[in-house]
Amino acid sequence: MKHTPLNPAELDFLVNGLHKLAHNLWWTWNQEAQEVFHDLSPRGWQNLYHNAVAILHEVSATELRVRLQDREFATRVGAVLASFEAYLNEPQTWAHTAAPALYQNPVAYFSAEFGFHETLPIAAGGLGILAGDHAKSASDLGIGFVGISLFYREGYFQQAINQENWQTEYYTLLNPKNLPIEPVLNAQGQPLVCSVDITATEVFFQVWRVNVGRNPVYLIDANRPENPQHFRDLTLRVYGGDTTTRIMQEILLGIGGVRLLRALGVAPSVFHMNEGHAAFLILELLREKLDSGVTPEAALAATRTECIFTTHTPVEAGHDRFTPELMDYALHKYCGGLKLPWQEVLGLGRVNPANGSEPFCMTVLALKVCRAANGVSELHGEVSRHMWQVLYPGVPVEKVPIGHITNGVHLLGWMKGTVRRYWRRRLTTTNGSETATVALTPDALDQQINSSAFWDKLADPAFISDEELWALRYSLRRELIEFARRRLERQGYRNTQSDFIAFDQLLNPDALTIGFARRFATYKRAPLIFQQMENIVRLTRDSARPIQFIFAGKAHPRDDEGKRFIQNIIHLSKYTDMKGHLVFLENYDVHVARQLVSGCDIWLNNPRRPLEASGTSGMKGTCHGCLNLSILDGWWREGFDGTNGFAIGEDSHAATIEEQDRVDSANLYRALTETVIPTFFDRDSLGVPRRWIQMIRRAMVTLVPQFSTRRMVAEYTEKYYTRR
Numbered sequence: 089m090k091h092t093p094l095n096p097a098e099l100d101f102l103v104n105g106l107h108k109l110a111h112n113l114w115w116t117w118n119q120e121a122q123e124v125f126h127d128l129s130p131r132g133w134q135n136l137y138h139n140a141v142a143i144l145h146e147v148s149a150t151e152l153r154v155r156l157q158d159r160e161f162a163t164r165v166g167a168v169l170a171s172f173e174a175y176l177n178e179p180q181t182w183a184h185t186a187a188p189a190l191y192q193n194p195v196a197y198f199s200a201e202f203g204f205h206e207t208l209p210i211a212a213g214g215l216g217i218l219a220g221d222h223a224k225s226a227s228d229l230g231i232g233f234v235g236i237s238l239f240y241r242e243g244y245f246q247q248a249i250n251q252e253n254w255q256t257e258y259y260t261l262l263n264p265k266n267l268p269i270e271p272v273l274n275a276q277g278q279p280l281v282c283s284v285d286i287t288a289t290e291v292f293f294q295v296w297r298v299n300v301g302r303n304p305v306y307l308i309d310a311n312r313p314e315n316p317q318h319f320r321d322l323t324l325r326v327y328g329g330d331t332t333t334r335i336m337q338e339i340l341l342g343i344g345g346v347r348l349l350r351a352l353g354v355a356p357s358v359f360h361m362n363e364g365h366a367a368f369l370i371l372e373l374l375r376e377k378l379d380s381g382v383t384p385e386a387a388l389a390a391t392r393t394e395c396i397f398t399t400h401t402p403v404e405a406g407h408d409r410f411t412p413e414l415m416d417y418a419l420h421k422y423c424g425g426l427k428l429p430w431q432e433v434l435g436l437g438r439v440n441p442a443n444g445s446e447p448f449c450m451t452v453l454a455l456k457v458c459r460a461a462n463g464v465s466e467l468h469g470e471v472s473r474h475m476w477q478v479l480y481p482g483v484p485v486e487k488v489p490i491g492h493i494t495n496g497v498h499l500l501g502w503m504k505g506t507v508r509r510y511w512r513r514r515l516t517t518t519n520g521s522e523t524a525t526v527a528l529t530p531d532a533l534d535q536q537i538n539s540s541a542f543w544d545k546l547a548d549p550a551f552i553s554d555e556e557l558w559a560l561r562y563s564l565r566r567e568l569i570e571f572a573r574r575r576l577e578r579q580g581y582r583n584t585q586s587d588f589i590a591f592d593q594l595l596n597p598d599a600l601t602i603g604f605a606r607r608f609a610t611y612k613r614a615p616l617i618f619q620q621m622e623n624i625v626r627l628t629r630d631s632a633r634p635i636q637f638i639f640a641g642k643a644h645p646r647d648d649e650g651k652r653f654i655q656n657i658i659h660l661s662k663y664t665d666m667k668g669h670l671v672f673l674e675n676y677d678v679h680v681a682r683q684l685v686s687g688c689d690i691w692l693n694n695p696r697r698p699l700e701a702s703g704t705s706g707m708k709g710t711c712h713g714c715l716n717l718s719i720l721d722g723w724w725r726e727g728f729d730g731t732n733g734f735a736i737g738e739d740s741h742a743a744t745i746e747e748q749d750r751v752d753s754a755n756l757y758r759a760l761t762e763t764v765i766p767t768f769f770d771r772d773s774l775g776v777p778r779r780w781i782q783m784i785r786r787a788m789v790t791l792v793p794q795f796s797t798r799r800m801v802a803e804y805t806e807k808y809y810t811r812r
């Protein structure tokens with residue numbers, strides 16, 4: 089059949105729509121939108137690391153218009169754009185009835201890092217990933233929400249492993265033109281510029297806007313020609329530099345962030361501090377109120393009612409602390425304009441305000457001046473109440489006003505697109521093809537994927553047989569192994585000594601595949617399992633019941649112990665009998681994370697309890713049928729019910745670190761050999777592990793809807809955002 093070609097106006101509509109779409113991260117959690125960018129340049133999609141904005145530069149304007157004359161492609165683009173617009177304009181979101189007041193006066197969510205997507209590497213780890221997922225779900229729920237962070241033009245470091253198997257760091261300059269960010273302009277069309285006093289200098293900053301679905305996240309950027317170079321470099325790297333850089337970054341984030349919101353005319357009803365890094369925003373809110381002439385007591389009381397605080401750190405040493413001298417150096421000019429005596433300012437960050445040598449703690453400031461505070465799991469809430477009881481003299485520990493909201497993950501963002509499609513097809517069709525009548529609006533899809541009813545149905549063998557589920561698991565495991573082989577081959581080119589094995593023979597698609605990937609902070613104990621080295625080697629070499637390990641993760645640039653962990657594991661993978669059964673993938677990021685959590689059979693998590701405040705990576709696997717094997721810390725202590733995965737040890741921990749390591753590694757080995765491996769290899773005559781599949785079904789029902797940010801952000805909204 090002959091089609092009439094698209095006219096110029098129709099072409100303009102699609103081209104403009106694609107540019108708008110590329111500049112809204114909504115496409116990162118919409119499979120059909122990603123496929124459009126992929127299909128424009130499949131090779132570019134890989135080489136440019138899934139960067140929609142860069143793809144639109146890669147494909148010339150001429151090519152794009154010609155390609156859109158392919159009617160089938162144009163129809164797909166049109167459908168994606170219609171779905172995107174429907175999302176942006178949805179009148180009946182969850183917040184429409186649950187939190188309508190937040191449209192006028194939104195939540196301002198401050199976080200030093202946001203992990204959205206591999207093309208915008210401005211997060212160091214789980215804290216940033218959580219912030220990114222929080223923002224995405226706030227959009228999905230239709231909540232009035234504005235995010236504030238910094239634009240780090242060299243982002244977080246890239247990891248390379250050298251000849252000595254030692255982690256080295258390098259940085260690449262991010263090019264704003266190739267990122268899903270847009271400069272924020274003033275009424276004259278010039279970059280909006282604000283300023284804040286740091287030391288004796290007025291430091292200027294510009295701002296980038298990231299569109300996260302329906303909401304903006306603003307990124308503060310000190311790289312202005314007005315600034316001396318050392319201030320321009322304040323926003324160079326995520327947590328870059330020393331404590332002096334750190335306090336200055338935090339002044340930009342907290343004080344600069346409030347200034348920015350005022351300049352934009354945004355009047356938040358609540359300021360949510362994601363970790364203490366942002367707590368200087370309290371000083372700016374106080375300054376505003378003191379300037380209007382109220383008493384310090386009234387200013388404090390009013391500021392308190394506007395702020396809520398989420399703490400993430402269960403160790404004393406992990407909280408930001410600044411010496412009085414550094415505070416004075418960084419803030420004396422700013423505080424000169426604050427109608428509050430300097431000693432009182434310092435007192436806000438001290439447990440004992442009268443103690444002149446006590447450092448200024450950002451967490452103390454946040455706890456003292458907020459209307460609500462929470463930890464990120466039940467156990468972490470309890471640990472935090474103990475840790476900060478000193479701030480509430482005479483209050484029994486269970487009455488210390490720190491609650492908890494357990495973390496979650498943004499499901500549509502983490503679920504592989506192919507898997508999402510697979511689930512939906514199984515539920516909505518009788519003969520394998522999705523009919524037009526079941527096409528859902530983006531809101532309905534998000535609701536459906538997050539609902540218990542959906543996962544109850546999926547877990548019902550009447551909808552998906554054991555055989556089908558097992559076939560899916562096999563294909564996901566193979567995808568991961570092929571991904572790992574490609575990455576290892578690339579790594580191998582740099583490590584001359586690693587031509588020890590053909591890359592296409594590394595890892596075994598039939599083996600029980602155990603994943604461990606996260607920051608290599610030492611409390612997470614990446615090499616714990618190798619304390620039983622001989623036993624583990626024996627397990628990997630059992631040809632009837634093979635197991636294998638895939639590791640990934642970055643150590644902090646100044647954490648030599650974490651780097652030694654990496655070195656250790658790579659050494660085992662290259663020079664011992666683990667060879668071929670253990671691999672380390674370089675440069676962990678959200679893309680690597682997505683491959684790992686979907687393809688592994690077991691997600692291993694063995695932190696030193698109770699130091700894993702929540703942990704989220706284990707939540708990302710469940711919707712793909714990956715099971716958790718974890719210490720009962722953080723979220724898993726709440727998630728585990730005896731039928732939906734595996735626990736290492738009991739709901740308790742030993743008194744000393746040495747004892748804990750010894751007991752936990754023994755328990756880990758025991759769980760592996762007594763339950764995990766036997767269950768995985770207990771096959772029937774068709775080769776299907778019925779009991780394993782039953783656990784996957786239980787995990788889907790009990791964990792997926794519960795540990796999602798849709799549930800989490802709704803809980804923040806009901807408990808804190810809309811309630812005084």
Ligand SMILES: *Cc1c(COP(=O)(O)O)cnc(C)c1O
Nearest residue numbers: 213214606677678681703704705
């Ligand atoms: C999910 C995620 C994390 C957090 O993992 P935890 O297990 O909570 O430490 C860190 N980094 C990346 C890239 C992630 O995707």
